[in-house]
Amino acid sequence: MSTKNFIAAIELGSSKLTGIAGRKNDDGSISVLAYAKKESASFIRRGVVFNVNKAAHALTSVIKELEDSVDGMIAKVYVGIGGQSMHGVMNRISRSMEETTIISQELVDAIRDENFALPYVDMEIFDAAPQEYKIGSNYQADPVGVAGNHIEGSFLNLVARSLLKNNLEHSFTSAKLPIADTLIAPLVTADITLTDKEKNAGCALIDFGADTITTSIYKGDILRYLTVIPLGSSSITRDITSLKIDDQEAEMLKLKYGNAIPEEKEKEKEEEEETKISLEDGREISLSLLNEIIEARTEELVDNMLNQIFLSGFEENLQAGIILTGGGANLKNIDELIRRKSKGRKVRIAKGINVEVNAPSGVVLKDCAHNTLLGLVAAGKENCCAPKPVVAEPQPQAIPAHIFDGDEDLNAKKAEIEAAKRKEEEDRKRRKKEEKETKKKKSNWFTDMKKGLGGLSEKLSDSIFNDDDMQ
Template sequence: MENEKIAVGLDIGTTKIVAMIGRKNEYGKVEILGIGKSKSLGVHRGVVNNITQTIQSIQQAIKEAETDAGIDVKKVMVGIAGQHIRSLQHSDYITRQNFDEVIEEKDIVELCDQVHKLVMLPGEEIIHVLPQEYKVDGQAEITQPIGMHGARLEANFHVVVGQISSIRNIVRCVTNSGLELGGVNLEPLASANAVLSQEEKEAGVALIDIGGGTTDLAIFKDGIIRHTAVIPFGGNVITEDIKDGCSIIEKQAELLKVKFGSAWPGENKENEIVSIPGLRGREPKEISLKNLSKIIHYRAVEIIEQAFLEIKNYGHEEQRKKLIAGIVITGGGAQLKHLKQLVEYITGMDTRIGFPNEHLAGDTERETTSPIFATAVGLLMKSISNQEQENEEEQEDNSTENRQVEVSKTDETSTENKQTEQLNEDATQQNGKGSTGPRQSFFDRFVEKLKDILDKAE
C-alpha cells in the first residue's frame, strides 16, 4: 500500500470528532480504510473554546483511525464551521495585457488572488473564494472562460469569511496534535460533495446539515454554489430541551431523543410511556412519548424555519432561482424520526435524507454510510482531490524541467559542433586546403606537422 495515496479527513464537530482515512480505488470510488471517533470536549457551536481538551480529542480520534487502518497519518484536511462564518457576494475583474493570447488558468488565479485582497472587518479572514460565473469582454453567463479570447475577464464570486482567531485556534489544535494541516474546507461544502449528485446541483438544491452545535446550509443552482450559511444551533438544543422539560440528565435525554424521539407529535398515543432509571436510590421516572415528541417538534420547527429563512433570502421563489431538486437533509440530526415529513410540511419542498454513499466503494460498511459521517466523507474526498492536483502539478513541473534540460543540452551540443566546425575551417585555411576538399581530422593534421618537422631536421 502506498502511503502517498492515503488521505485523511478530520471533522472537528461540537459533539464528536471524526478522523477518516481512505484512498481512491481503481474504479474511482473512495475506499474507507479506517475511522476514529471521540467525544468532542473543547468545542462549542463549532468554535474551539478549550485548546487542551480539543487536542486530546483529536489525538484520540486519530489514534483510533490509525489502529483501524494500520497506517500512520501525517497530513489532514480539516472542516471549519461555527457561528463566526458568514458569506457575501462580490464582483471583480482584471484587464489582460496580452489579450491576443487565450485566457489561461493563471488569469483565473490572478482574478481570485485579487478577491483575496479584499479588506474585511477587523479580525476576519477570507476562507474561500468561489467563482460563480464569468464575463469576457461583457459577454455574460460563461461557466468556463479558459481557451477564450478577451481583454477584460470579470466574475461574480461567493466569498466565505470567518474569524481569524477561530481559524487559528483550529490550526493550532491540529498542529499541536502532531499533524500537518493539508487544508481547511467549509463544512457545508464538504457535506454537499459527499451527499449531492451533480444533477441535483444543476437543478437547484438546498443542503441542510443538522449537526450537534450548528446547522449548516449550502444552496446550489446550475452546478454552482450560490449561498452558504451557518445557523448557530443544532441537535444539542433539542437534547437540552428534553433534559430540562423531563428533568433528567443529559445522557438519558440524548438516548430518549435517538431511540424514542419523533419530530411529529401526532404519531404517538397518549398512553405510550417510557420508563427512565432514577438516579442513585431514586424511583424510575415515567415519561410520555407524546410529550417527548412535542418538545422535539417545537425545537425542530425552529431549526427548519431558520434554515428556510436563509433559503428565502437566497430568493428561491424567483423562476430563475427555483430549487427544483428541493431540500436534502443530512448530519446526525437527519436521523430524527419523521423529520423529512416535517421539513416538507414547513417548506412545501421535496425532501430526502442525504446518505454519503454515492462516492463510496460498494463494500463500505453500512454504519459508515450514515448521514452522521457526511462531513467526514466530504473532507476525505477533498483531501484526495487536493492530493491528485498536487501530483499533477508535480508531474507538470518535472516534465517542464526535463524539457528545459533537454533544450539546454541540445543548445550545448549545437554550440560545441559550431565551435568544432569553426576550428576545422580555420585549420583548413591555414594548411592551404581549399574549401572543396575533404576536411582533415585533428590526427591527420598532427601527423603532417610532425612530418614537416622531421623533414627540416634532416
Template structure:
C-alpha cells in the first residue's frame, strides 16, 4: 500500500487554515492521518470575496509557512475548500434513450445524461458561474425510480435529476491566482460545506435528513442532506460578525470585548444579562428565519429527523442549540469533528477539536482518497478555463 501526502486550504473571511494529511491508497476510505496544521488571520476578503489581493496573498503565505514550520513538509499543491457568498445550488433534469441494443444501461448512458442535464440549464443561471459539483439526486428507468446506480439494469428510457453546485467564477479565479502567486498549485476545488459535511456529519444523519449550518464571520451556509445525498445548498450574507457588532452597539463596548463575550471568553457580569441575551437572540432569530425560509422553499421545514447541526465560529454562541430547537422546531446541536481512534484530530504539535477546521480536514480526506493520476484529472486548469466537474461518488443516491 502506497502512502502519500495531501494538503488542503480554507481561505475564510476571518481566518486562513491549512492542513496536510498522510493518506493510504488503495483502502477502505480511512480517515487520513493529519500531519500538521497552519493558520493565519485573514484580511482582505469580504464574504469570501477578495477585495485586497496583496493582503490575502500575505496571509495565505503566512498560514502555509506556519504549516511548513510545524511539519517540515514543503507544500507544492493544495485542494481548495471554496466558500463564501458566491456559492449556490440549482437543479436540472434530463432524459435519454438507452444506447445499447440489449437495453442495458452503461456508463456511457450516464455520462450522456449528465451532459444533457447541464445543457438544459438556462444560460442566465450559468452566467459568470463555474460548476463545481454535479450530484445525481434521482434516477428513473422507464419512469420507475431507481435506488442507487442504474448501470447494469435494463430499460429503454433513462432519466435523472441532478443537483449542481456552482461558484462565482471571478471569486474562484482570484483565489486560485493568489495561491499560485504563492508558488502553490491548486489541484482540486471542493465546495466548503460539502467538504465539512464529510467530517461533521454521520452517515446516519445524512440518511435520515439533516442540515449542516456553518455560521462564519460574514456568511451563513446551509447544506441539506437526505438519503445520504445533498439536496440543496444556500449561502446568506450574514454571520458571526453581525452578532459581535450588535453586542458592541447594544452594550456600548469595544468590538474586542463584544467578541470575547460572544464566545464566552469574558463573563458578562458587568453587563445586563437580560439585555445581552435579547441582543444575541434577536440576531440569531434573523438567521433562523433565513434557514427556515430555505427549508420551506425545499419543503423540508420541520421535516429533518436528524435536525440542524451548527458549525463555524458563530456556533460558539452560548445556547444556540436551544434557541434553534425553539425557532426551527427541529433537533439541534453544535457539531464536533468525527474523532479518530485517538479521540481527536491530532497533529504533531496540536490537537484540533474545533469544527471550524472541518473544511480543511474534509478536502484532505478527499485528497487522500484519490491517486496522483486522479488528482491530475480533477486539476483546476485555470489558464485553460476548463469547468470543474467533480462527481463525488459518496453522494450517489
C-alpha cells in the first residue's frame, strides 16, 4: 500500500521500542498504516537509553519495517520522551507595575520566558504547564486584558536530566533519522486517554509501564502534578523467575494466568488437586503459587501508586477517580485491587482512546500498551512521508568548457588534443579521397581494356568465319 501523507512516531519504552505510521482522518479517527516493534531491554532502562549503538540499530530496523509496509520513505518522526528522572517542579514568577495596567500578551510571554530561563542543576526544563495567574487577590486562567498592578504566574515545570534527551538525540543521529518534534510522553498520553470532563473534575492518570510508573494529576483542566517512580510491571516478572523460569516464559505466565486478586485460591484448597501449569522444561507449578507471587508484588506497586496521589496534595479533589494505562494495566483484576486499596475510589482502565482507531488485521492496539504511541500520532502536525527517490540512468559527463581556463599547461594540452583531432580528421579525408581516385583509375583501365578486346574480337570473328575460306 502506497500513501503520501502520514504521521510517523516512535516510543522508546523500557520493554519495547515501537514505531507507527498513521493517518489522521477528517472525522478525527486514526488509520494505522504500519506498526513495528523491537525488544528494548538491552538498551533502554527505566525509560532512558543507555546503549546508543543498540538503540540506533533498533531504530533503523523499525523504520525499515514501517517503510516496507507503507511503500514510501519516512523523512522524520515524532518521538515521545519520558523516564524516571522526569518530574514536575512548581515555580512562581511575579511582576509589579507602578500603576494599574492592563495585562498584555507581551507581559505574559515575558513572564513565561523568565520561567523557562530558570536554571536547574544537571536538569533542564522540557515543558511548562501554566497554572493560574494571580492578579491582586484574584486568580485568572487567562490574564490578558485584566487590570492590575501586580501579577504572579505559577508554572509546573517538567524537568529531567539532560542525559535523558542527549542520549535519545544521539540514538536518532546515529540512525540518521531526523526528529520532527520531541513530545512529553505523559502529556500526549493524557490528551488521547482522558476526557475533558475527567481533566476538569480531577483525576489521576497512572501509566503502569515495565520499569516506571508515571502519575499525572489533572484538576480544572490543568496538569497539577507529575512524577515518575522507578518501579513497574517487570518487577512482577522478575519475581516469577525466582521459580527458575526464564524471563520470556515468566512474562507469558504473568499475562496468561496472572491475577492481582486470586480469590479462587481459597476454593482450590477445598479441591483434591490444585490447578497445575505445565512449564516448557516439563515441570509443573501450581496456579495458586504463581498468583501468590504476583499478588504480593502487585500490592506493593499499587501502594506506591496511591502514595504518589497522596503526595500530590490532590487526593481529595479527584472526582473522576483513577485512570490506568500502560502495559501493566492488562493484568487481570488490577483495577479491582486499586479500587479496594483506595477505599472504593472510581477506577477506569483505558483500553481505548478518545478517537476511533482502524488498524491492519493482526495488529492489536487496544490493550493499554500503545496509548502513548497513538497519542504521538494524534499530536503530530507535519507530514512525515518523503517520496522514494527516482534513480536516474547514469549520463556521460561532458568536460566543462571552462575547465582549462586560466591554466597554461592545461591550455597547451587542450591545444595538442585539438590539433591531433584536426590532423586525424584531415588524414581521414585525404585517405578517403585517395581511395576514391584509386577506384576511379581502376574503373577506367578496365573499361579501356574491355573496349580493346571488343574490337579485336570482331576482327578475329571476321577472319575466322570469312566466306571465302568456307568455300
